[in-house]
């Protein structure tokens with residue numbers, strides 16, 4: 001399925017176009033530091049922005065600061081210094097009333113869904129409307145179509161315990177949309193789901209982004225999630241953004257070590273191979289290399305030529321053609337002898353053909 005570029009389909013006003021939906025300006029967040037304990041710096045100078053209509057991903061390992069970052073957006077945490085601005089409003093400067101208004105414009109979904117077990121799907125979705133003081137007639141008119149939108153029209157009276165993980169997250173999404181937010185925050189929303197369910201939830205988020213023009217900011221530790229739906233990505237490591245750009249560019253040309261590691265973990269490499277990867281070669285080792293093919297570049301002829309160029313000694317270990325940001329993108333993991341003469345032949349071939357490559361490491 002091809003989803004049109006949401007940013008282009010939303011057609012925001014001229015001022016909205018120049019002003020991001022979310023921006024972080026020199027944001028520092030420290031925890032603790034009271035009673036003589038040293039403070040812990042969870043976010044260490046974040047500069048990053050999300051444009052209107054985008055699906056932006058922030059990816060990083062556990063403990064990198066992702067949840068803290070996203071909680072600053074709806075004011076659940078306050079920055080120690082720097083600014084978090086949502087659609088022109090500085091979150092840190094808001095009163096309690098201001099924060100309540102802001103939160104109505106921001107939906108959020110979570111890894112563990114956070115549904116109320118004593119309420120049906122309908123009543124879970126209705127909750128934010130009840131809190132906002134909406135009358136029951138209007139609630140009915142709103143919740144039904146939302147359940148239809150997420151594909152749960154027939155599950156209105158089911159309790160969370162009667163729903164699968166994917167269905168629970170659909171209820172979570174419908175609830176997040178109840179107050180017509182302009183921004184949706186997702187904190188590891190698919191991390192508790194199996195790969196197939198993950199894909200269906202990501203498709204739903206894509207559709208909501210395209211149809212409702214909702215900006216999505218999602219955080220995840222899974223490259224697969226970013227690759228599937230994010231138009232833009234930032235990589236966070238130890239409280240700092242170490243790399244950011246269009247998903248396609250970052251995926252094709254990872255500049256930072258953390259990005260490479262996250263990418264490598266998303267490659268479908270068998271565990272025995274992955275766990276045996278070394279940083280430098282010993283005599284007799286093989287180089288493990290990821291080849292990247294752009295656009296319409298013919299995949300088959302190039303791999304054929306590589307094999308011919310290097311001799312019979314190329315193993316193809318993983319790979320395929322995918323689509324990132326609507327552009328075809330091929331990726332292939334191969335291994336061949338790390339003998340300097342073979343490496344030199346390979347490098348000459350890459351230079352001649354313009355193939356992008358990344359040495360993942362060396363294996364025995």
Ligand SMILES: Nc1ncnc2c1ncn2[C@@H]1O[C@H](COP(=O)(O)OP(=O)(O)O)[C@@H](O)[C@H]1O
Nearest residue numbers: 031032042060061062063064065066067068069
């Ligand atoms: N309320 C808090 N008090 C103290 N430390 C915290 C608090 N919240 C998060 N941290 C610390 O900040 C770091 C980043 O946490 P978090 O943002 O949850 O990371 P992530 O979501 O990327 O796994 C972690 O080391 C965590 O222990």
Ligand SMILES: [Mg+2]
Nearest residue numbers: 066067068188
């Ligand atoms: Mg987290």
